[in-house]
Amino acid sequence: MADLIKNLASKSDVDLMKMLENANRVANDPRAIRLKQEIFRIWQDKAVEFLRNRITADLDDKGVLSAFGYRVGHQGIRSQEIRQQKLELILNANIPPIMSPTYLREWGAPNSFKRKRKLVRILSKFIRGAENRTRNRLSYRLAKTDWETDLRFVQAF
Secondary structure, three states, X not given: OHHHHHHHHHOOHHHHHHHHHHHHHOOOOHHHHHHHHHHHHHHHXXXXXXXOOOOOOOEOOXXXXXXXXXXXXXXXXXXXXXXXXXXXXXXXXXXXXXXXXXXXXXXXXXXXXXXHHHHHHHHHHHHHHHHOOOOOOHHHHHHHHHHHHHHHHHHHO
């Protein structure tokens, strides 16, 4: 484990995200907790450099939810528990450099009101966007139901 921790700083954010996802699956394991903390520390340091325009984003996702693997609907994560674990991680984690410094700033600090408000706004926007598409599309209805469930979870968090 010590060797793994020592070599984390040399890993790409894509690799760190995969490691974080695996560690999150065994959330109560002390080694997984230590690994998550170290990944968060690395991302905190990288975010500072990113916000100062000293490094570029390593992740090419279209946003934070996508970067953390959050997906809904038929092609998404069917397990409500797993989706909400990802949302909890987004609320609690340091976010890696993604998209632009301006975008990263919009998310605020881990466990902050700003972070929660941003996530609530995004899920609400997804729900409103799906409302116009739900009439004949089972996929949008399912996605909308997932977003509504997940929005209630975030609001209660």
